[in-house]
Amino acid sequence: MPFAFRFRALPFIAAVLVAVIAVLLGNWQQGRAAQKAELQARRAARGAEPPLLLGPAIQPAAPLEFRRVRLQGEFRADWPVFLSNRPMNGQSGFILAMPFKIAGGDSHVLVLRGWLPRQAEYGKLPPFSTPAGLVTLEGQVVSGSGRVMELGGEQALQPGALVQNLAPQDLARAAGLAMQPFLVQQLTPAAPGDELARDWPAPEAGIDKHRGYAFQWYALAAMAILFFVITGFRSGRKHIAGKSD
Known part of the structure; x- marks a missing residue:
C-alpha cells in the first residue's frame, strides 16, 4: 500500500501550538541555567579574591x-x-x-x-x-x-x-x-576556644535541574510534531483503504 499523508488543519494547529509553547518553556529553562551558571562563576571568582x-x-x-x-x-x-x-x-x-x-x-x-x-x-x-x-x-x-x-x-x-x-x-x-x-x-575563629562548626554548605545552583526541565520541554515539542506526522500517515492510509473498498 503506498504511503499517503492526510493533512488536517485542526491537529496541525494543535501540534504547532504545543510545540511552540514547549520550545519557549525549554528556552526559558535554558536561560535560567545560563543565569545560574554565570552566578556560580561569579561566586567562585569573588570567593578567590583576597579578603576586603x-x-x-x-x-x-x-x-x-x-x-x-x-x-x-x-x-x-x-x-x-x-x-x-x-x-x-x-x-x-x-x-x-x-x-x-x-x-x-x-x-x-x-x-x-x-x-x-x-x-x-x-x-x-x-x-x-x-x-x-x-x-x-x-x-x-x-x-x-x-x-x-x-x-x-x-x-x-x-x-x-x-x-x-x-x-x-x-x-x-x-x-x-x-x-x-x-x-x-x-569562616575563622574569633578567639581561642571558639568551637562552633562552620562547614558552610555551598548553595545549590540547580543548573542540571533546569537543563533537565529544558530537555523535557524540547522532547514534548518533538513528540507533538511526531504525533501529528504519524496520525497524518495513519489517516491517509485509512482514507486510501476506504476508497479502495
Missing part, C-alpha cells in the same frame, strides 16, 4: 556578595538569635546569629557565627561563648541565611529568640541598630 576590610559605612549588598571580608569590632553578646531547623552532617541543630559592631562607627553587620547541635532536652538552647572586646574575624558576604519552611507562628524577635528565618532588616527594627543589608558567614 569591611568598614562601618553602609554599603549595598550586590557588589559584595560572595566576597571574603575581614571584620574588626565586637560582638553584641546581648543579642544572640538562633536559626532553627538547620541540620549539619545529618544532625539537627541551630545556626547562631549575632550582630557585630564594626570598629570606627555605629553600624553593625549580622554575622552567622556557626552551627550548634540541638540538645537532648527539647527547647533547651546549646551553650556557647562569645569573645569580649575587640576581635578580628574573616567571613563571606551572603545575601541571606537560606530560607526554610516556617512551621507555626514565629517567636517575637528578641535576644535569645529561636526563629526559622532572619533578615538584617528584622534585627535592625527589633534592636534599633544600624545594619548592613547583608550577612557574613564567619
